[in-house]
Amino acid sequence: MTVISSHKDTEALNLTIVAEFDASVERLWQVWEDPRQLERWWGPPTYPATFDHHDFVPGGKAAYYMTGPDGSKSRGWWQFTAINPPTHLEFDDGFADANGDPMDEMGITHGVVTLEAVDGRTRMTTVSSFESLDQLEKMIEMGMEEGIKEAMGQIDSILERSSVEADR
Amino acid sequence: MVVDELSDAEVDRLFQAFADATRRDILARALVSDYSVSGLAAHYAMSFAAVQKHVAVLERASLVTKEKRGREQIVRVHLDGLRRARRLLEEYEVIWRQRVDRISDILAEEEGKSPS
Numbered sequence: 538m539t540v541i542s543s544h545k546d547t548e549a550l551n552l553t554i555v556a557e558f559d560a561s562v563e564r565l566w567q568v569w570e571d572p573r574q575l576e577r578w579w580g581p582p583t584y585p586a587t588f589d590h591h592d593f594v595p596g597g598k599a600a601y602y603m604t605g606p607d608g609s610k611s612r613g614w615w616q617f618t619a620i621n622p623p624t625h626l627e628f629d630d631g632f633a634d635a636n637g638d639p640m641d642e643m644g645i646t647h648g649v650v651t652l653e654a655v656d657g658r659t660r661m662t663t664v665s666s667f668e669s670l671d672q673l674e675k676m677i678e679m680g681m682e683e684g685i686k687e688a689m690g691q692i693d694s695i696l697e698r699s700s701v702e703a704d705r
Numbered sequence: 706m707v708v709d710e711l712s713d714a715e716v717d718r719l720f721q722a723f724a725d726a727t728r729r730d731i732l733a734r735a736l737v738s739d740y741s742v743s744g745l746a747a748h749y750a751m752s753f754a755a756v757q758k759h760v761a762v763l764e765r766a767s768l769v770t771k772e773k774r775g776r777e778q779i780v781r782v783h784l785d786g787l788r789r790a791r792r793l794l795e796e797y798e799v800i801w802r803q804r805v806d807r808i809s810d811i812l813a814e815e816e817g818k819s820p821s
Contacts, residue, residue, distance in 0.1 A: 539809050540802050545794040548729050550720075552794050556805040560812045568808055579808035581800075663801065673793045677800065695817045 551666040566623035644672030717759040722766035
């Protein structure tokens with residue numbers, strides 16, 4: 538297992554994922570630094586991400602879009618609020634309209650990434666903090682593989698049906 | 706009660722409710738045992754009226770309801786809002802697990818190649 542732990546905070550609305558990789562800290566840093574590598578893993582194969590701008594410096598911005606199975610594009614922007622190579626970066630991640638202009642009313646996700654060497658491997662800790670449930674839901678729509686989304690939808694309807702029954 | 710999807714306004718109220726440390730504490734207490742508003746007020750260095758206002762914000766977000774018991778109003782937590790937050794975070798966790806797998810694939814792919 539590459540993911541070694543996760544923590545969900547439903548009150549602060551954030552998610553922490555701790556994963557370990559068989560590679561150096563410097564190599565892991567590249568998957569964030571190099572937009573061609575980043576776009577190979579940020580979006581799922583059914584919803585690939587394309588970074589057409591990636592200014593990987595403190596205060597720098599990135600612009601990306603994710604292409605859905607029907608060809609529709611969802612745009613987003615990042616702003617790197619901290620970059621300390623090769624161990625720490627922080628960024629704001631927001632939605633953008635068709636022109637690439639930020640739609641801040643949709644909410645901004647803050648990401649904190651920490652890389653550290655542990656026993657010859659690299660441990661990556663990512664913390665994603667959200668402002669609202671609607672924003673989180675939209676992020677999920679943009680980032681999830683189709684099959685899994687359908688499965689989740691089915692689980693949802695089962696849960697909702699059972700909670701409706703329980704509340705009666 | 707039928708559980709419907711939340712409107713934007715409801716979601717805003719939910720997050721306004723979560724944004725305050727006292728309100729989060731009130732929720733945490735009310736989750737584990739029965740408290741009246743005055744019982745809650747005893748825990749905080751603020752007026753009864755201030756605590757009552759916090760409870761009202763939680764009520765507007767549909768996170769709690771007040772239930773009359775004798776002369777007291779018992780604050781009860783509604784779990785539906787919390788449940789939705791947990792479910793969405795679980796879905797987002799799936800996304801991150803997939804990302805981690807894809808990063809591993811990229812790293813493994815290079816291991817196979819001779820270093821250039």
